[in-house]
Amino acid sequence: MDKELRKKLLAWFEKNGRHNYPWRQSTNLYYIFLSEIMLQQTQINRVASNYFPRFIKRFPSIVDLANASLDDVLALWSGLGYYNRAQNLHKSAQIIVSQKAFPTTFEALKKLPGVGKYTASAILAFGLNYPIVVIDSNIKRLYFRLFATTSMQNVQQKAQKLLDKCYPKKYNLALMDIGATICLPKNPTCLLCPLQHFCKGKDNIPAFTQTKSQKKEEKELFFSIFLKKNQIALIKSKEKLYNNLLVLPPSKEKRNYLASFTHSYTKYKLNVHLYEGIEEDQSFIWYDLKNIENAPIASLTKKALQALKLI
């Protein structure tokens, strides 16, 4: 039965898999590592069409990335959110370069900053065709339904038994693609699924589907706008949310209101209010508005400048 399932899965993948993503056409571990970090929390098409090609153009090798300044890395990451990923990626590149070799064991990969169980297993399976079970959120949902369970322990055991040890890369990618395109959170198209015949949960999908609370936490943010000869005052953020990025200075006085807008970021709904700046501070970094696109700023800051028609 398992053999038959694997055969069906691989045949489906050859014909229907998403083969065109640049990192899937490569065995370069740096590309695979970079793509996996970018894909944490970001839609695959955004990464493939924009951020990934831009990044490898600017930093073609892990050595180039390790030698870059953090500001340059953050500037290129701008708009992708979850900026800790960029910092960890940069740190990891420096560690790998100093060790003179890319780690190729699960334990060694897990020691890199920002690399968890999923990322380590994905690098091993997709970069080295190593026989390891990979479980991202799409595969997890698919496994729950396929095995008719909601227990992760159960999934781990069954997935280990089912794993295709000859073609682990294709096997895991096939599951990932079915999870992302067919076994969707709502209304999976079971009729198109190559696993339909083997799926124990297909007749009671809600029982094997975890639902996440979508409610975002609301926050009020107040910023000051200081302008001088086509330059804007920014400061280096110390907030965990925007650590090391340049942001607008906070508004303490809240005088001379300029504009408001809302912005969604990770689990937050941010209500942002902009005021005219009153008192300059020594920590200000004056940035030319003409070059602001190249600055390590968050999309919230960009949105504020757009709200004020400054860019």
Ligand code: SF4
């Ligand atoms: S048959 Fe349906 S529920 Fe089962 S794995 Fe396929 S798409 Fe998911």
